[in-house]
Amino acid sequence: MSSTEQLDAPRPPIDLPAVSTTLQAIESNIHRVIRGKDRVVRLALTTLLAEGHLLVEDVPGVGKTLLAKALARSIDCSVSRVQFTPDLLPSDVTGVTVYAPDTGSFAFRPGPVFANIVLGDEINRAGPKTQSSLLEAMEERTVTIDGTPHHLARPFMVIATQNPIELEGTYPLPEAQRDRFLMRIAIGYPHADDELEIVRTHGAKDRLEELTPVCDTASVVHAIRTIRAVRVSEPIERYLIAVCRATREHHDVELGASPRASLALIRSVRVTAAIAGRDHVIPDDVKLLAPHVLPHRLILRPNAELAGITAVDVITDVLSGMPVPTE
Amino acid sequence: MRRDGLLTLLLALVLLAIVPAYDRVFTDTSWRATALTAAAIGLLVAAIARRARLPGVVAAVLAGAGLLAALPWLLGVGDGWSAGAGAQLEALRLTLADGWLALEEQPAPAEPLPGLQLLTVVAWWAVALLSHEVVVRGGHIAAGLVNLTILWAVPLAIPAAAPDTMLLVVPFLLTSGLLLLAAVNTREDTAQAIPLPASGLVLLGVAIAAGTATPWLLPAYGADAWLNLGSTATARGYQPIVDISNRLNSPEEREVLRVRSSQRTYLRLAGLDSFDGATWRLGPPGTQSFRPDPARLFPADRPLPPEEPAASTQVLEVDVEVLALENIYVPLPYQPVEVLGPIRDEMVWSTQGGFLATWDETEEVGQTVGIRQGSAYRVLAERPTPSFAELSDVGFPPEVVNAHTQLPRDYPELGALAEEVYAAAGATSVIERALALQDWFIGPAGGFTYDLDVPALRGEDALTTFVLEDRVGYCEYFATAMAVMLRQTGIPSRVAVGFLPGERVASADPEAGQLLDEYLVTTGDAHAWVEVLFPDYGWVTFEPTPRSDDVHLLPRADDLAPSENEAERAAREAEEADEPADAEVPEPDVDTSDPLDLPEEADQGLDGEGSAAATDVGDTGWWSLVLAVVVLVGAAGWALTTAARRRRRQVSSRDARSAVLAAQRRLYAGARRVGLDRRDHETAREVLARWEREGWIDRGHGPVAEVVQAAAFDGDLDPLRATAAVATLDDLTAQLTGRVRRREVVLVPLRRAIAATTRAWNVGRAQWRQR
Structure with missing residues (x-):
């Protein structure tokens, strides 16, 4: 069935203007505190709307926490922060049942994971047990404590940060765990002009304090629902899958992108299209997001790593060799 | 998947709704089970193949294999595939050939002969399969409906005696309308290759035109197709010989004619002048499709010229009332001199085969059904009654011999056998030889048995096998064999078809105003016999069929044109043995102008009513067609507007x-x-x-x-x-x-x-x- 036939079926209208309005409001709000990082902000927002989680891998002090906080504040939602340390216990993340002497009963005290946006700082510093307690919550969106399931909030997004430089005493996330993050991004140092701006304004006052919510969780949930209706035509689906499959056959790759990666990519390109105000996905969306959604899921061959080839290089290589559908 | 199932079910319903349309093609309903089974095979195999995600070609092959496997069982042709594929294929091929022949020669409604059923089965199977593939696989419901409409419309070319319009039209309209609705409801993506307007109007028109303009797909004669598109739409030549076996094999014996006659006489339909190796046919040898020579056609409203001049004859008067027979050939005593009754205006007399038919060449309308139920007419005939002595002296000019001794091939074994028979009887003259051969067939010398339950006389060696080995058959076999043997030995002969005199149900009673004996002729009296041409004395009848019921008239040397059947003769001879003094048989009186027997006005009224009814039938047919088109177009339009709005x-x-x-x-x-x-x-x-x-x-x-x-x-x-x-x-x-x-x-x-x-x-x- 060609794409032409599909689209002449009656289809529900997509409330894109409302979505774009919401998104642009959030974006411009975040831009007030984060300078010159439009792309990063856009990707973070994409992750939120694709119902995924974000792994920010960068050196300290470039604004990882700030990004998470700004996002959380822009949306009128709860945010919590967990500083992962080697002695952090799983119950420190998920919550604990405590005895309340006044009532004589046990009460559940929710952990930091019961928030809309959870910032897990330096996730690689905690032990694997604690890491996996968070990662399970990310995947299942429920936490079971003492046999009682507790549903997490909606929207729910974990922004985990990882310091790639200081590796002593850390437990780097294994590939299987990294796969649970929709995207891995690096924030990068700001531009000189932007840094100047940062220095000037931050010295004066805490701009984060001024940030007021521009929308509520309900409108975010609405946006998420709406975005699911963005159309991905068959040529695009095939192109997207071809890109994912090509990573599995690439000569520098030991382990390629999983079907979960294809799913993640398709969810994210829908968001990109919606943010751009389109009701349909175009190949450019795939090309834009593949370098962010796919690389952290690949395991390269040792010799390729030795040769200094990165996963992003592999994706770029795959994209440059993949014929793009034009109709 | 649910959509596929729904569409297949609807297709099956449409096919079921087509059944009433085909009832006019056949005399009984035994064809239904076979045709529907074949359609079910096509539909189910296609549906299963579709479900198994096999390609369309595979589905067609599988469905074809299924049909082939089921054919012997469905039609009772051959001994089944287990008995040998080659023999089975050959049996099917012969049946198919029979089917094509039957299409040309069978009037509709026809007996559901295996050949015709085979064609029907294949057509239903093909339409079912094709519709499934087009509708379910291709998603083109309109195109699929065209196949079905053609299948439905084809029998419309046959004018039915009393078409039940509602039964014919309503189920088809309902089911095809449902299918169209399904087209709207089940296809979410509405991009159809054939848009619905075309389905509603153009395609339906094409389908019905194609269907009604193709009467050659049907066993049909007697009327033109509704839509006469050039010469192809006219009814074709109809060969009367096929009637015999059908009538004889008819499951229920029907009364065909009521005859009042001064004496027993064969009622002849036609003389068949040519043999094609399997069947005797009208017309000179070598003409497959016979059109009578206009120069030898004579209107029947005046005295008829004889086919062959006959020197010694006996006048015969016969009144015929048709009880159940639709035929373009008129049963009559040979050879007629004059026909009386209003129906004679519709008839022509052909001196080529000696038949009276409603075969109007002048108006280019082909044949029309001449006699039908209620027709009544009177025939004055001069029966050739030559004596043995007269015929012994007849000379045979070479052109006469040449014209009536042609055969499609040489039959040396039959010729030799005939010569043996002649020699054994010491026969030298033509009349002696003809009688000797007749007696050989009839008498114990030949060892022949009369039986209706025999395979058709088809195939290259069927005739020789019959004469030399099997020696079991019925009138068609005997007449064919004797005529071929006569021709092979240079005696001008042919096969005539018609009816035996029938059973005498009332004797003449002059006091009650009943001057003629009354006979009832039934389907079981259908018959074929041999005629030998004696120049100046005409065609003389011979009877090679050893019927055990003794109802045939058997010419003998002392009485070449008997008027008593074998049973009567045996009774008389027994009586004569008792009373040898009384040998004179009183000749019944012949009254040629009795107005009581043929109430013209009454007949006129009857006839008028009949033709009025016929016109009525035609009108109803047209109206039902118009109604069908209007309703279907309406359904299509409705479906269109709902779909188009979206x-x-x-x-x-x-x-x-x-x-x-x-x-x-x-x-x-x-x-x-x-x-x-x-x-x-x-x-x-x-x-x-x-x-x-x-x-x-x-x-x-x-x-x-x-x-x-x-x-x-x-x-x-x-x-x-x-x-x-x-x-x-x-x-x-x-x-x-x-x-x-x-x-x-x-x-x-x-x-x-x-x-x-x-x-x-x-x-x-x-x-x-x-x-």
């Missing part, structure tokens, strides 16, 4: 979409011509951006890329923007092709070749390095 906007957007995509293709093709190919990994945005950067096109084409990609990837497309985009794209094509220098364009193929070589070299080198 689709209206999208149709324009679909056109816009394809226009934009076509413009994009033009752009890339144009670019490719001048060597500015879009790279495979470049999206529309990227390639336009690159061309902008490289200065091949003006800046600012982001919006065009947006529209192009919306068109390509399922986006909402504003027709206005689309139109603008098409213009822009064409403009871009012009810019691209215009800005590249002519010289560069000429070099494009060379550069392409160099690039390809370099690429191949790099790939090869990389592979070599890896190794």
